[in-house]
Amino acid sequence: MSESEQYSRNELMDFIEYRPLDIEICDVTLRDGEQTPGVVFTKEQKLAMASELDSMGVEVIEAGFPVVSANEKETVKEIANQGFNSRICCLSRAVKGDVDAALECDVDIVSIFIAMSDMHLKYKYHRSLEEMLGCAKETIEYATDHGLKVRFAAEDASRTPIDRLKKAFKEVENEYKVQYLSLADTIGILNPTTTHYLVSEIFKEVNTSICIHCHDDLGMATANTLAAAEAGAKQLHTTVNAIGERAGNASLEEVMVALRVQYGIDRYDTTKLTSLSRMVSEYSGITPPVNKAVVGQNAFTHESGIHVAAILEEPRTYELFLPEMVGGKRNLVVGKHTGTKALKGIINSIGFCLEREELCALIDKVKVCTEEKHKSISRDQLERLITQVRQESKTTEKGEEKFSI
Ligand SMILES: CC(=O)SCCNC(=O)CCNC(=O)[C@H](O)C(C)(C)COP(=O)(O)OP(=O)(O)OC[C@H]1O[C@@H](n2cnc3c(N)ncnc32)[C@H](O)[C@@H]1OP(=O)(O)O
Numbered sequence: 033m034s035e036s037e038q039y040s041r042n043e044l045m046d047f048i049e050y051r052p053l054d055i056e057i058c059d060v061t062l063r064d065g066e067q068t069p070g071v072v073f074t075k076e077q078k079l080a081m082a083s084e085l086d087s088m089g090v091e092v093i094e095a096g097f098p099v100v101s102a103n104e105k106e107t108v109k110e111i112a113n114q115g116f117n118s119r120i121c122c123l124s125r126a127v128k129g130d131v132d133a134a135l136e137c138d139v140d141i142v143s144i145f146i147a148m149s150d151m152h153l154k155y156k157y158h159r160s161l162e163e164m165l166g167c168a169k170e171t172i173e174y175a176t177d178h179g180l181k182v183r184f185a186a187e188d189a190s191r192t193p194i195d196r197l198k199k200a201f202k203e204v205e206n207e208y209k210v211q212y213l214s215l216a217d218t219i220g221i222l223n224p225t226t227t228h229y230l231v232s233e234i235f236k237e238v239n240t241s242i243c244i245h246c247h248d249d250l251g252m253a254t255a256n257t258l259a260a261a262e263a264g265a266k267q268l269h270t271t272v273n274a275i276g277e278r279a280g281n282a283s284l285e286e287v288m289v290a291l292r293v294q295y296g297i298d299r300y301d302t303t304k305l306t307s308l309s310r311m312v313s314e315y316s317g318i319t320p321p322v323n324k325a326v327v328g329q330n331a332f333t334h335e336s337g338i339h340v341a342a343i344l345e346e347p348r349t350y351e352l353f354l355p356e357m358v359g360g361k362r363n364l365v366v367g368k369h370t371g372t373k374a375l376k377g378i379i380n381s382i383g384f385c386l387e388r389e390e391l392c393a394l395i396d397k398v399k400v401c402t403e404e405k406h407k408s409i410s411r412d413q414l415e416r417l418i419t420q421v422r423q424e425s426k427t428t429e430k431g432e433e434k435f436s437i
């Protein structure tokens with residue numbers, strides 16, 4: 033199936049000026065995703081998720097934060113030694129002991145983070161900017177001296193004065209060999225416009241690849257991540273099902289599908305998104321809302337008569353992309369909003385054929401039932417109603433019979 037048969041391209045993109053995207057995905061489900069309160073993945077679960085992410089073509093997997101526990105360290109090490117194509121990254125404070133733990137794990141990249149916002153310096157570290165940046169530099173030097181590739185991450189970057197960020201990034205870039213400079217919207221304060229501004233300003237200043245790490249406190253994490261990519265960010269951080277601290281992170285499934293339908297980036301195997309979402313849902317104990325984009329139970333479920341009638345002819349009338357593109361399934365539901373054309377198509381698809389009058393009688397019964405029970409009709413219930421309608425049409429002289437489902 034060609035790309036255009038699988039989704040509708042957003043043609044308005046042709047009128048928008050933006051920097052051509054040069055991106056990679058770093059999925060942080062195993063680290064920030066596991067920071068979701070109450071979530072604890074086993075080693076086997078982390079290995080299984082990492083294996084799926086690798087097979088989809090995700091370039092970087094943030095496997096964990098080794099100093100958190102002995103088991104965490106062992107898990108990160110095992111993931112790093114799987115021989116995945118994805119590069120494996122882990123988190124580290126600006127503390128040499130954290131880098132030692134990363135070294136024991138054989139990771140490709142260590143992400144050394146500090147916050148430089150007044151809020152975090154004053155209330156979290158109780159230390160000056162100079163002291164914290166000094167710790168970060170020493171730790172970066174230690175990591176690079178020991179052969180690790182380094183991402184220097186500015187936690188709470190979105191509340192850090194932009195000139196302070198620029199100065200710190202330039203110093204680090206000039207003094208050490210770092211692979212990435214990361215901007216974290218730790219409390220999810222940004223919107224797409226301010227994300228674009230922040231990334232553009234940093235992009236003008238530095239030569240190192242920029243990462244963007246967005247949280248969803250205002251429901252804008254995916255939009256902000258894409259705005260960052262348009263402004264020049266290279267590495268986009270995501271989690272499956274958008275899990276993560278508080279309201280979660282930018283969702284892998286949304287970012288990956290948006291990259292494809294908005295920007296034509298089709299190198300990731302999006303057909304695994306639904307099964308990966310189910311896997312993460314089972315392992316984390318967190319089911320995405322039914323109306324969650326891409327992987328929610330309703331993402332390809334339709335009831336309205338006008339929609340279903342059109343979908344039966346051409347699904348793209350009411351679907352931005354086909355369920356097959358993300359490994360999902362279309363579900364046509366019979367309910368209060370079902371119309372005659374839709375009902376005919378649905379019952380034909382399950383092997384029934386009714387006369388016009390019978391169909392009208394069936395629609396009436398469907399509407400009464402769904403309004404009485406305040407829910408849609410199951411396949412079994414539908415078949416029972418069809419049987420009733422057929423019996424009634426054969427015995428009309430006996431008068432109306434009461435139906436029940
Ligand atoms: C935005 C983010 O997502 S950051 C990552 C958040 N993730 C986690 O916190 C993972 C789970 N955390 C843990 O298991 C533990 O907190 C550990 C193992 C990391 C540390 O545990 P502890 O040694 O008991 O320290 P504790 O959690 O009490 O305090 C954190 C210490 O790290 C310091 N710290 C925090 N961030 C940094 C940093 N980036 N660089 C250097 N030090 C830091 C704090 O100032 C504090 O130092 P203090 O003990 O001198 O006051």
Ligand SMILES: O=C(O)CCC(=O)C(=O)O
Pocket residue numbers: 064143145185186187188214215216217218243245247
């Ligand atoms: O920027 C990063 O790589 C991580 C920082 C982070 O997890 C956060 O600030 O929420």
